[in-house]
Amino acid sequence: MMTLSARHLEKGNPITGPSLLEDVSLPAAVIFDAELANNIAWMQRFADGHGAQLAPHGKTTMTPALFRRQLDAGAWGVTLATATQCAVAFEHGATRLLMANQLVGAPNMAIVAGLIERGADYCCVVDSVANVEALDRFFGARDLTLNVLIELGVPGGRCGVRDESALAALVDAIAAAPAVALCGIEGYEGLIGGEHAVDRVRAYARQLVATLRRLMDAGAFADRKPIVTAAGSQWFDLIAEAFDQAELREHCTPVLRPGCYVVHDHRSYRDALAEVKARHPELEGNLQPALAVFAHVQSLPEPGLAVVAMGKRDISCDPDLPIPLQRHRPGEPAHPLRHCTVRKVMDQHTMLVIPEDADLRIGDIVSFGASHPCLTFDKWRQVLRVDDGLRVLETMPTFF
Structure with missing residues (x-):
């Protein structure tokens, strides 16, 4: 469940639009609003056409x-x-x-x-x-x-x-x-x-x-x-x-x-859509990945390894391990996580292999994509719809 921080509950901070990076207990499953709207419109146009x-x-x-x-x-x-x-x-x-x-x-x-x-x-x-x-x-x-x-x-x-x-x-x-x-x-x-x-x-x-x-x-x-x-x-x-x-x-x-088009994904259906576009080059626009899981870096126990507070209970590991996307810090632009890979996912921990010179700190937030969104949704009682600035627009309950 989304838990707001004490800072957000202070006088003068409205209860709407909390910051994902500062006001929400992580890990959290997140849907990006613009990408969601794009995907819904894209597939409806395809069917209509x-x-x-x-x-x-x-x-x-x-x-x-x-x-x-x-x-x-x-x-x-x-x-x-x-x-x-x-x-x-x-x-x-x-x-x-x-x-x-x-x-x-x-x-x-x-x-x-x-x-x-x-x-x-x-x-x-x-x-x-x-x-x-x-x-x-x-x-x-x-x-x-x-x-x-x-x-x-x-x-x-x-x-x-x-x-x-x-x-x-x-x-x-x-x-x-x-x-x-x-x-x-x-x-x-x-x-x-x-x-x-x-x-x-x-x-x-x-x-x-x-x-x-x-x-x-x-x-x-x-x-x-x-x-x-x-x-x-x-x-x-x-x-x-x-x-x-x-x-x-x-x-x-x-x-x-x-079904999966609504949030698309970062690997399986991304590759499938590339084949669709190759068969039909006249198709305009694209489906866009709209689902990610955000979690904190909780440990840097040895060179080349970051342990993230996210596990199999939070994100799909089938058919692919989670895909590291970006590092997030409040007040800073998101930073792409290049040359980082997930080595192993446990119940509540993800082992992230990182370059030894990676700028990653305890408490940093990492976003992850997944293949096959079905198996991520069913791990959550709610998902958060956010805008481009990672402000929470809506809390959407799931019913599994």
């Missing part, structure tokens, strides 16, 4: 204040992964909820049923007859209709039907389930990799569209404009290519659902 709706994946941040910013900027809805996440989003004003996961277990079904009864526009994904039958029994007993999307999987991936016979059986099971309504096709391409990943992602996107059209021709969908949805934060441009068809937009609702 491809005739697609945007349903950002909320599991990345589980920060309702960010959901609201994304919705206010034009997002169609919010994607979530679990029933409890959907409940959080709904309680904070998100009414269109796309759960890109199977809904399994009576307690989870009960949460969703309560949301639907309160007006949520909800859908989840299915990939098995057994799940459809269980959903039909539960929601039928509540006199409710559950909207579902069929998930198409990939070999070696996670969930989703793998072949035409499983797909046909699932379509038949939904048609025989009065409490379950088929509203579209869903996929996730993020686990496709390897030497020919681009070609394989494009083929998978075409498969999603072809399956949608085939089922539309067969009259399988309950909705007049069924949904077709995919796209994480790595291959969103390739999915958008397949969805960007006038005929598709006229008769369907294409939905992209990246």
Whole structure:
């Protein structure tokens, strides 16, 4: 939790806009306001430009204040992964909820049923007859209709039907389930990799569209404009290519659902965006890293080593160790930390390798970036939105 210093609480210092460097107990997770606004606008423009709706994946941040910013900027809805996440989003004003996961277990079904009864526009994904039958029994007993999307999987991936016979059986099971309504096709391409990943992602996107059209021709969908949805934060441009068809937009609702773009990152998605820009040099602007963790140097026990009061409980170490960004001192310009690397991260300590002549002192503040922001957000009960001068503009609670 953010704790203000005694200096900030003195008479004459307003309770708003504390200084991150002087008035906040560190470590703290920080989101830069200008970069955040840039990222939200950039991805919304991208979706709009491809005739697609945007349903950002909320599991990345589980920060309702960010959901609201994304919705206010034009997002169609919010994607979530679990029933409890959907409940959080709904309680904070998100009414269109796309759960890109199977809904399994009576307690989870009960949460969703309560949301639907309160007006949520909800859908989840299915990939098995057994799940459809269980959903039909539960929601039928509540006199409710559950909207579902069929998930198409990939070999070696996670969930989703793998072949035409499983797909046909699932379509038949939904048609025989009065409490379950088929509203579209869903996929996730993020686990496709390897030497020919681009070609394989494009083929998978075409498969999603072809399956949608085939089922539309067969009259399988309950909705007049069924949904077709995919796209994480790595291959969103390739999915958008397949969805960007006038005929598709006229008769369907294409939905992209990246999540990590909202704060981007300093390595994994930075590199992925460079590949997107290489494929599409016409794209203007960039996503910008907006998330960092600030922490104090607490020990300089030997030459070439600084110990920082930040650990695995504060920042992601997967898929990369934290990236040192800048040294901060109150009243001085930030100083880039060149030739510094993280050697090891423990529960509450980070071992930072530094040049022997580095100008680093006990009490200095170091900012760190990370790869894959999901695994940093979930370590915090709140994140701080700051301006370019590192004044705190807003404390944003998270709900993990």
